[in-house]
Amino acid sequence: MEQSSVRKAALAEVLELVDSWLESSLTGEAPVIDFKTPEELKQELNLSLDGKGQGEESIAAETRKYLDHAVRTAHPAYLNQLFGGFNLAAFVGEVLTAATNTSMYTYEVAPVATLMEMTIVDKMLSYTGWKTGTGGMMTGGSNTNLVAMLLARNSIFKGAKSEGISGLPKLAVFVSERAHFSMLKAANTTGIGANGVIKVPVDADGRMRGEALETALKETIKKGMMPFMVCSTAGTTETGSFDAIDEAADFAERHALWHHVDGSWGGSLILSEDRKQLFKGLDRADSFSWNPHKLMNIPLICSVLLVKDPNIMREEISSHDADYIYHENATSDFDLGPASLQCGRRVDSLKLWMAWKYYGDDGYARRIEHLTHLAKYATEKIEESGRLELMFPTQTLNVNFRFKVPEGIDSDRFNEDLRYKLIREGRAMVNYCRLDNGLSIRLILLNPDLTETDLDHFFDMFVATAETQLKGYPQPEY
Ligand SMILES: Cc1ncc(COP(=O)(O)O)c(C=O)c1O
Incomplete structure (x- = not known):
């Protein structure tokens, strides 16, 4: 068979298989999972890669095997984690992303996706109440929290980008005791250290409040630590609680701290006028994590960090020694790479924009x-x-x-x-x-x-x- 007819046949067959799998998932006809232990799965599927190439024959056969054992996250009985459902437009966007396979670092190689990402960031900023802002798509809510912590650190300790933070006292960041564990990972990665994450007790509704923050701050200062950041959670992972963002904003203003709002789970609630009051005080925050791969049902990964200071991402993240990628030309202001921790970066904007x-x-x-x-x-x-x-x-x-x-x-x-x-x-x-x-x-x-x-x-x-x-x-x- 010619190359193009092989491709057409394989794509048609795979699409048919995917569609019938989706149908039995969405209707709930099939079990949500065909559970197997790792040993059973290994026996049933031959996953070894040591044989000779199977060629085109393998594509439909392996697709079938994979789908048979995949968890049906769009099934009506999948109520498990903070992602799921099926979003047709986003699914098409994801397929197009793979088909056109490019990287987000420069406008030159991803012109439409770059403009889409910029449109999305502007659109999301319009919900925050900020007059200025910037943002970018990152590899998950955890990484938006990490970048927020990095920016917080560098904005308060000028020069940290070049000199590091080894000369500083032990730094402290306040989070709810129910905050996501990614804050600990972020502290580990940014040199704050996990012990610098101060867990503040929550009230009966699982919310971090201003008074508890003040008490935690006094104790932290007594220990000789230097607070630089507070993180409110907009939707905790376990109970969906919203910290009192306005009280954290007052606290941050009183003590000159960076205020990050982790909306990785609940951030999309801001789309509903009814739920907007949960975000009271967001207009005074410095950064906001919003994670469309959870509540907007976009296929993983699709996560955005929004930052009020329009320049800080480029200033504190970019490094200027990659002129083999970043050329001074008419479109270089549109290159998103300098504001990203990654070099190669997949297109996450198209699927969200389409949805x-x-x-x-x-x-x-x-x-x-x-x-x-x-x-x-x-x-x-x-x-x-x-x-x-x-x-x-x-x-x-x-x-x-x-x-x-x-x-x-x-x-x-x-x-x-x-x-x-x-x-x-x-x-x-x-x-x-x-x-x-x-x-x-x-x-x-x-x-x-x-x-x-x-x-x-x-x-x-x-x-x-x-x-x-x-x-x-x-x-x-x-
Ligand atoms: C409150 C909160 N923050 C951050 C994250 C991490 O998001 P991601 O899984 O996209 O890294 C989660 C994930 O459940 C979360 O619930």
């Missing part, structure tokens, strides 16, 4: 509002059910609950086992976290295609599976 074009501001606002409604609906179902208990007052889109066990049974163990049973049987994927009152099943509402009926099915199935597990529990199968 935003498809849904529009109103469409995205409606999707967020629907999810907010579903979180209330799920919470009410739990409260009304005699068999389930709510583990945390629902804040946004994380619903924490568990099955109520009869006396004498270890509830944490039972619910953890129940979760694994659901996965092994391919019925649902839902995660858990440990809260002050024990192990909690953490139901995440982020797939806007879900309906109340999907949730009814989920809860009926959850209770029925728990009742089956209860018979003769604990069983030796674990």
